[in-house]
Amino acid sequence: MxxxxxxxxxxxxxxxxxxxxxxxxxxDTLGLRGTRYGCGIAQCGACTVHVDGQPVxxxxxxxxxxxxxxxTTIEGVAGPEVEAVRAAWTARDVPxxxxxxxxxxxxxxxLLRTIPIPSDADIDLAMSGNLCRCATYNRIRAxxxxxxxxxxxxx
Amino acid sequence: MSTRRRRRPRIGCLSLxxxxxxxxxxxxxxxxxxxxxxxxxxxxxxxxAAAPRTALRSPASFMAIADPRARSIALFxxxxxxxxxxxxLNCHPRTDRPxxxxxxxxxxxxxxxxxxxxxxxxxxxxxxxxxxxxGVPGNPGWQLAPSEMAxxxxxxxxxxxxxxxxxxxxMTRAELLDHMATDDLVGWAWHPGGxxxxxxxxxxxxxxxxxxxxxxxxxCPA
Ligand code: FES
Ligand code: FES
Numbered sequence: 001m002x003x004x005x006x007x008x009x010x011x012x013x014x015x016x017x018x019x020x021x022x023x024x025x026x027x028d029t030l031g032l033r034g035t036r037y038g039c040g041i042a043q044c045g046a047c048t049v050h051v052d053g054q055p056v057x058x059x060x061x062x063x064x065x066x067x068x069x070x071x072t073t074i075e076g077v078a079g080p081e082v083e084a085v086r087a088a089w090t091a092r093d094v095p096x097x098x099x100x101x102x103x104x105x106x107x108x109x110x111l112l113r114t115i116p117i118p119s120d121a122d123i124d125l126a127m128s129g130n131l132c133r134c135a136t137y138n139r140i141r142a143x144x145x146x147x148x149x150x151x152x153x154x155x
Numbered sequence: 156m157s158t159r160r161r162r163r164p165r166i167g168c169l170s171l172x173x174x175x176x177x178x179x180x181x182x183x184x185x186x187x188x189x190x191x192x193x194x195x196x197x198x199x200x201x202x203x204a205a206a207p208r209t210a211l212r213s214p215a216s217f218m219a220i221a222d223p224r225a226r227s228i229a230l231f232x233x234x235x236x237x238x239x240x241x242x243x244l245n246c247h248p249r250t251d252r253p254x255x256x257x258x259x260x261x262x263x264x265x266x267x268x269x270x271x272x273x274x275x276x277x278x279x280x281x282x283x284x285x286x287x288x289x290g291v292p293g294n295p296g297w298q299l300a301p302s303e304m305a306x307x308x309x310x311x312x313x314x315x316x317x318x319x320x321x322x323x324x325x326m327t328r329a330e331l332l333d334h335m336a337t338d339d340l341v342g343w344a345w346h347p348g349g350x351x352x353x354x355x356x357x358x359x360x361x362x363x364x365x366x367x368x369x370x371x372x373x374x375c376p377a
Binding site for chain 2: 019020021040041042043045054055056057059060061062065110111114115118121122124125126128129131
């Protein structure tokens, strides 16, 4: 059964089994490889995408469930928070190997959209599901604070 | 005489060194002798360990207890096998953080009631059903019990008194029965998916025990 998905603002028809995790549809069927496979069991956050604006682990989400939802991946995420995060990430040289970073960015953007000026505790709570085997956690936290400050300063 | 006396000990000393040397060589030879590696052996087949009782007793089977108060407590103790099962306790934690698995270890990733819910809600990973591909359990009502309904670390008697205290359970007795007997999220405990151990019996049998306990005066163990 073909499934119509809305991905990054475009409708994409896929013919995958409705139980296939969204992650595999994004990566293998649609070729959107910015979303990463880390664990496949909701433990690492590398596969984080936004579904109707909410950060979701795409490895746990059967594609049939999101037929009528707006899916946003790292390739399509946009807006002032995204620009602020991009600038802060670059200025702080956050990534090490980079593997986890698309998931980190998707979670960070969602956090800033929920809490524009997050505290350390907010950041730790929001980002605790995004593991980084290079342990860039301190730079991630600092960069989120930078992005929050940039977002709150009128241009 | 004196020369002979001097020579004797020298001979004794040499032979002593030779004996010790031989003993050392012998010990080395014994220690370094070629030996075969330990081989796998079949485990002795004994009686299998008693499997945990997975059925629930029916309310009728308690009728032999003549004293209604004792019967009510016995009914609750049987229902307690469900209430204190990890499938139920994991979401009735004593802190703001759920536990998971039969070992009831802290939930990974770190999720937390309150402030944590806004930024890392259950729905980040849990959906309206168990997703077997990822091994993640789910239900449309996936959530923690309120903190006043913390069960972990409480005795069965304390849990019982908490259940019948509307200030903490936020339920009338009719609502409590409905919750236990028909609530779909409670029912997940019998269909947990993956390799999770289901709660004993069925939700209908559990509901029948709670019903019988309530109608015998909802007595609590000490
Ligand atoms: S790949 Fe989805 S959480 Fe790790
Ligand atoms: S940068 Fe290497 S895993 Fe995070």
